[in-house]
Amino acid sequence: MSNLITSEGKIRFGFYDEPVDSVNYSDYDLRTPMGIKVPGLLKKIMANQFHFAGIIGPDVMVGMAVVDLKYLANGFLYVYDRKTKTLTETKKIVPLGMGGSIASTARSYDSSFSSGGFNIALTSFRMMASAPEISLDVKLTKPTEPLRLCTRSGYRGWVYMEKTSPIPVSGKVTCKGKTYEISSPACMGLMDWTTGFMRRDTYWEWAATATTLPDGRSFGLNLCCGVNETSFTENAFWVAGARTKVDTVNFEFDANDLYRPWKITSYDGRVNLVFTPEAERGEAVNAMLVKSKFTQFMGTFEGTLRTESGETLEIRDIPGWAEDHYAKW
Secondary structure (H helix, E strand, O other): OOEOOOOOOOOOOEEOOOOOOEOOHHHOOOEOOOOOEOOHHHHHHHOEEEEEEEEEOOOEEEEEEEEEOOOEEEEEEEEEEOOOOEEEEEEEEEEOOOOEEEOOOOOOOEEEEEEOOEEEEEEOOEEEEEOOOEEEEEEEOOOOOOEEEEEEEOOOEEEEEEEEEEEEEEEEEEEOOEEEEEEEEEEEEEEEEEEEEOOOEEEEEEEEEEEEOOOOOEEEEEEEEOOOOOOOOOOEEEEOOEEEEOOOEEEEOOOOOOOOOEEEEEOOOOEEEEEEEEEEEEEEEEEOOEEEEEEEEEEEEEEEEEOOOOOEEEEEEEEEEEEEEEEEO
16 A cells, blocks of 8 residues: 555554555644644654664574654664673664654665764665674565554554564674674564654553574564554464464563563463563663653563464573563653
8 A cells, every 4th residue: 555644634543464655644634632733843743763673593682773753863782692691782862863764664664873883774675783892784585474553542643563573684793893693594583663653651561582493483473562552452473474463462570670580471362471581771761851761671482372273382492572661752
């Protein structure tokens, strides 16, 4: 389909089977809860976009993101060595969105961040980044068909997202002079492309992975709670390209000790997992009107999944992410 927003300024909620050429959020008829039309400049500032990309392998995990809040942009890049349990990270925040850019089309992703020698470039076919201690150039090929979804957010807003996992990858990552060869099926990638008028005060828990199972089948997982679940959910997993849609998901964890195992279960019984954290990257920003408390863990999943076809999938020592995030945009 061509545009997400119609010529009347309206949007259709739910799942999208076909790619969207343009997520033309500026054409949306955004109004306050009292029905007052939001002017163009303010509407532009209220739109949030982010693009996260990750790589998982037997020796290394890589995470990077471009975040565009219009009044500021944020980029982060990290490499986690699974053998030595060490994390190397670069991150920057720049005002007025300077240095950060996310194109309005999700058909061919085009996101970038550049500031003071720190650069990220993400497309549908490539991940590239450079920082003082990290560099990477990874090609992406034949990804699983993404989960495309648009949900209500608050009273008048909405969020459109594309979750793609797993993605076959090939290339190299260098960190502090050590080079990691990135090649599928041992290594897999994933992407999360999101844009919209999100709730100003929000939170979420998230879990994801992209890998190859011991029996040789590709495997991807995306689970979330707290956001993007108004009438629909973004919860799903993929086995050898076949998607199993999942109902609402509950995350149980100790908020005072996030390193204790997390229990992740779904209402429909398809998901019964335990995530054990190993290392984290995060931030805490308290800047008056803008706040963020973010903890993203690297760790492993154990448990069972029940596929659409009725197969019970045993999950053992599968690497991935789990995240606890509060934001006031």
